[in-house]
Amino acid sequence: KAGVTQTPRYLIKTRGQQVTLSCSPISGHRSVSWYQQTPGQGLQFLFEYFSETQRNKGNFPGRFSGRQFSNSRSEMNVSTLELGDSALYLCASRLGDRDGYTFGSGTRLTVV
Amino acid sequence: GQQLNQSPQSMFIQEGEDVSMNCTSSSIFNTWLWYKQDPGEGPVLLIALYKAGELTSNGRLTAQFGITRKDSFLNISASIPSDVGIYFCAGRTQGAQKLVFGQGTRLTINP
Numbered sequence: 001k002a003g004v005t006q007t008p009r010y011l012i013k014t015r016g017q018q019v020t021l022s023c024s025p026i027s028g029h030r031s032v033s034w035y036q037q038t039p040g041q042g043l044q045f046l047f048e049y050f051s052e053t054q055r056n057k058g059n060f061p062g063r064f065s066g067r068q069f070s071n072s073r074s075e076m077n078v079s080t081l082e083l084g085d086s087a088l089y090l091c092a093s094r095l096g097d098r099d100g101y102t103f104g105s106g107t108r109l110t111v112v
Numbered sequence: 113g114q115q116l117n118q119s120p121q122s123m124f125i126q127e128g129e130d131v132s133m134n135c136t137s138s139s140i141f142n143t144w145l146w147y148k149q150d151p152g153e154g155p156v157l158l159i160a161l162y163k164a165g166e167l168t169s170n171g172r173l174t175a176q177f178g179i180t181r182k183d184s185f186l187n188i189s190a191s192i193p194s195d196v197g198i199y200f201c202a203g204r205t206q207g208a209q210k211l212v213f214g215q216g217t218r219l220t221i222n223p
Contacts, residue, residue, distance in 0.1 A: 004154075033210065043155075043200065043213035056209040090154050098162065100145050101211060103154035 002027065004104035006091050012110045018079040021107045025072050025093030032074040033101060034066060037088040046089075049074055081111045118201050118214025126222050131188040133217045135201035143204040144177050144184040145211065148197050155200055159186070188219075196221050 005024040013019050025032050034046040045058040049068035066076040072093075078085055088108050092101035116135045125131060135144075143162055147155035159170050161177035161184060168175055172189045184201055198218050202211040 006154075031209075035211075035213075042215050043202075043211075045210040045212075048209040050209075058210065092154075097209075098143075100157045100160040102157060103147075105152070105154045108152075 004091055004093050004102055006089075006104035006107050008107060009105065010108045010110075012112060013081050014112055015081055015083060017081050018077065019081060019109060020075055020077045021089055021091075021109070023074045023076075023091030023093075023104060025074070025091075026095075026102055029093035029095050029102075030072050031094045031097075032068055032072065033092045033094075034074070034076050035090045035092065035103075036060075037090055037106070038086075043090070046076065078109075083111050085109065086111045116201055116203055116212055116214040118217060120217060121215065122218040122220070124220045124222065125191060127191060127193060129191055131191055131195070131219060132185065133199060133201075134183060134185045135203070135214045136183045137203055137212075138182070139203075139205060139212075140181040141203035142181070142206045144175070145202040145204075146173075146175050146184070146186045147200045147202060149200060149216075150197050158199075191219075191221055193221055193223060195219060 007022045031050045033048040037043045047057045052068045063079045068074045088106045090106045092103045094101045116137045118135045146158045149155040159175040164181045166177040174187045176185045198216045200216050201214040
């Protein structure tokens, strides 16, 4: 079955712009999480959604937001982009609370 | 943010050698996961551990959930070139919906 699909794979934006990233989880997975990966900070948790509800949020400013749709697909949005937002944004889905997370290939965001 | 202490940060070994890496935390975890990440890709789950003392194998990989619940170990036996990559440990506390990741161990293999 298809894995976690993230689009787009690469994105270049200018400071001050906003961006929307998309994630389609594995079919049947209702839990979707987002992580930011940078060389300096490593993998940092952004938020998790389950059945269209945000269950947990990481320590990121309010410029980072997300949502989940009824088909479990998720989007995350970053407004007023800063240079430091350049990172690999990873989406992960899982079947249940005891299961491991399956990650997508990520969206590489570059802010110039 | 909170991170696990993963060591070593990098390893340079000869093909065929065994590899060991570990993660420690000041917090108690009820789940430990080990991932491998190749350049330009997302992390791929290697082994999941759910019980203190649990020892689980996946081919040449073996991982253990420490008895104190504050550490985990990953061993790779008889390394091959495709083992090259960055290995991450990740932990989850009881009831939490997020993973805390280690800083990664970069494995390089000389043929």
